[in-house]
Amino acid sequence: MESKVIMDPPMTPPVLVPPERAASPLAITEAEDARPPAFEVEGLSIWYDEKRAIQDITITIPSKMITAIIGPSGCGKSTFLRSLNRMHELVPRARIEGKVLFAGEDIYSSDIDPTAVRRRIGMVFQKSNPFPTMSIAENVLIGLKLNGVRERAFLRERLEQSLRMAALWEEVKNDLHKPGMSLSGGQQQRLCIARAIAVEPEVLLMDEPASALDPIATAKIEELIHELSTKYTVVIVTHNMQQAGRCSDFTAFLYLGRLIEFGSTNKIFTNPSERQTEDYITGRFG
């Protein structure tokens, strides 16, 4: 019975595109609708010791779109996000049940190396964390170098390309050999994004990437996330509802470890089906 669900055609969310994206050439077309989803999560539960952080979540996350995960603190948003590239396994005694299919493959299958999963599914964290012993250039290229890429011309090109994508190139192009830590908070976070995309993942998971930044830096990051979705599947956890409304295509609302509602951002914010979603979005709790 389980396999039947997997074989079902991917649940294509209703075509309710936020206006600014509908105008872009990247808006969903009929053909793109047939594109396989990035993640198919099925009956996912996660425990830390005896505490159940995620309860039986089933969700299909579309590829090359921005999916926001919202919910009050402690609802399991971060745990869920981290389960998508097996980062939650770093917590001792974490236990998982259910399936996470990425491009049709179960990332928790016993013959899959978590390192290989993370190479394809990158992550940006809440607190910017450039490596303190490395320059800006070294920070961006460390993932490639440690994965065995040696060719200088290629590295040089990838360095510029990644920093450009992260909208940081113009600000740092003359300081590439300065320490990554010498940048401002917002720049450091964009450096971390450049570092994550330098290894060319297919997905970027973002755990409240702008929550420690001022409004101007936040706006830059949001704009950047928007740009990134032309090339990557982006899943972003945020406790800032305006942010979810502004920059995502789809929104999932989690509460007490359960998925309450998932749909196009437009629908979730204007006409949610669930009472709890509405209460949260209108600020009645959380």
Next chain:
Amino acid sequence: MTMSSSNNHRWRKAKSAFASALAFVAALLVIAPLGLVLFHLIRSGASSVNWDFFTNLPTPVGVVGGGMVNAIVGSFELLALAALIGVPVGVLGGVYLAEYGSARANAMLRFVADVLNGVPSIIWGVIVYGLVVLRFKSFSAYAGGLALGLMMIPLIMRTSEEVLLLVPTGYREASLALGISRWQTIVHIVMKTASKGIVTGILLALARVAGETAPLLFTAFGNRFWNHNLSEPIAALPLQIFTYAISPYDDWHRQAWAGALVLVVTILFINILVRFLTRERIARVL
């Protein structure tokens, strides 16, 4: 209850002043020995620290002049051998404690390391005598280096563990999320970030064993000439000081003072270097 009970107030003030004075005296008692030792060493030894001392071999009793060059070089050789054993085992042990071990295994290992730290140094000499010297039927530089190296292991292990734990988890996560393997993350990110702290621990351990005499009595044994073969007895500064100090000859006594001065100044220098490194490390990691 009256606030203006001035008698009581004066009594309390007196008690406070008395306690402060006691603490001050105690602090002086801590600093005084170092000053006294240095003062006495300089007064008795400085006159014999000359060019000959650093360049000549010991002379027979009654022949003036002579130095301890073989003991100085021998001490460095012994320390190098000790580092060859103590550094890799100690640092990797620290890596295990900080990065791999389960809580239970770590508690046991830490306890064992702390017990080993408390083992009197002569015991190490006796153990190595039994294990190595008796088996190969010869005192040797190898045996001396092994005894000192074994002493260094628990010291380096604990300091390495401490500085590795100072490296924020965010750096490990950032690295793993780039698809960098766990071992590469530890070597290229965590250990690199903590490298100054690790070097500090190594230097402190070297300074600690540099002055050890007891473990060398049954192992390196001492030598009045150059050592041309590490499987034969070798001179060491502390051993030479010991031999000369218990001898009945005045010129040997003067040389012992000179040797003690050189040894103490060397160790003091290592400690000052450590202070310097530590200050920089704390500024950077924390």
